[in-house]
Amino acid sequence: MTSSRPLPPIVVAEVGTAHGGDLSRGLELIDAAADAGSDIAKVQVVFAEEILPPEAGLVPLPGGDTPLYEVFRKLERPVDFYAALADRAAARGIGFLASPFGEKSVCLLEEIGVEAWKVASPELNHEPLLERLARTGLPLILSTGVSRMEDIQRALDVIADSVSAAVPPIIILHCLTNYPAPEKEANLRAIPTLAAAFNHPAGLSDHSLHPVLIPALASALGAVMIEKHITLNKEAGGLDDPVALTPEAFTEMTAAVRRFALPEGGRGTAAHLAAVIDELAGEYGRERVEACLGDGVKRLAPSEEAHYRRTNRSIHAVGALKAGTLLTEENTAILRTEKVLRPGLEPRYRSEVYGSRLIRNVASGDGITREDLEPSDVAPEDHKK
Known part of the structure; x- marks a missing residue:
């Protein structure tokens, strides 16, 4: 391992909707994210009518088949709710980030005042939303689950065509849209592939279950941002709680991400990665580690294929x-x-x-x-x- 000072990725604690619409729980989740060492706490601003039709029926999720439209309706909250979460993040010294899903949620977040936008994987082809966000000039973080290379390029073209001045800063997150995401389909070598192909920094939005293996490898590969769900209790009944990390596990992940980070300036990248692989292989087995790394070709994972054009x-x-x-x-x-x-x-x-x-x-x-x-x-x- 190199002795150069590491440049750790930005760690995003994805609160999502784990607050269940309860402000006290939401504030506790922001505190947990800060205590676990995250740099940013992120939420999802949901208004059901912006996301899916009322007739969508049951949607298979980690907690079982879910009447998602009705659940989203129950999770809808006014601007004051999200403003309180943003204020708590600021008080704890971490950033606040949110995913909007349409014009109503964008306007709510503009009222609060945000510094960047997170676009969830299913919205990568929501061109009116991309255009709207691009015109704000704020940085964009794009998740790329259930997407092909041409879909990512199309989204980037839409963003570029939406602005008359410089394109806003963009981070592309490799992602596997399945809950939980199978380790053997992680294909983490796609992170540097995306960075090289699109000339934007790349990171990872991770839905795998292990707190260390996937995030640590992503960090060693040069991910600039790592996002992972956090929950107070995996049995709390939240939409993503079964695949989220408890505060204790999130703390473990954050430490691993920073420990295995790419050296400053990327010096000794290949040697650093080889050393990380050797160390993790000693703990988890080389076959398991190599399976997580994949071949680096960005494609739909087998577990995503049935979701393409539906998610x-x-x-x-x-x-x-x-x-x-x-x-x-x-x-x-x-x-x-x-x-x-x-x-x-x-x-x-x-x-x-x-x-x-x-x-x-x-x-x-x-x-x-x-x-x-x-x-x-x-x-x-x-x-x-």
Whole structure:
């Protein structure tokens, strides 16, 4: 191991919605994040109508099949709730970060005043949201689970095309969108792949269960940021609690991330990584460690393939729409599909969808597909540009 002063990644404690809508619990989670050594506490500002249709039904989550729309409705909170969490983070000397999911949550966070935006993996193709966030000029942190290289490039192009001045600073987070994320699919060598391919710093949003192995390897690979869920109690009933770390485990993770961080300036990178692999292999086994590292080719992981185009955003009907209906921004919405409903056209096609008429009925909540429109109205979905 090199003796150079390490440059540890920024550690983000993903509180998410583990507060359950209770402010006291939320404040306790912010305190736990600070006590565990995180640099930033992060939450999700949820308004159900911005995320998925009411008709989405049950969604398989770590705690079992969940009526997610109804759960999100119960988690909706006013600006004062999030302002109190941000104030507690500031009082504890750590940063505050949040994921918005649409215009309403963006406006709420603007009222509080934030220093950066976190875009969750399913929103990487939510082009109106990306455009809105880019125009604020604030740094963007993009998670890239359930996404391909071309999806990431498309998102970066949308951001660049949305601003007339310099593109805001961007961090790209490698991510595996599965809960829990299988270690053998982690493919951590994709972190330097993403940094090199897109010329932006890269890090990791991790949903694996072990507190040390994946984060430590990511740190040794040069991740500039590592995000992981935190909970007060894995049995507390929160959406992500089963895959989150307790404060004690999060403290262990933070120590490992900083211990195995890439040396200052990246000097001796290969030797440093080899030394970290040897040390972790001695504790966890070389086969397990090498499986976590993967081949570095960014692709959909096997456990993500069934989620592609369903966890991501597409254009959905708001209410039952009859044949002949003129499609507008008011009677459609860009939402996650999940497992029950039919996926619609990707948001990139929205300008062609708006102003088109349906040639058949579309059930409430279902996606608007190419087959629902006159053949000449929308370009084929595999036409990427």
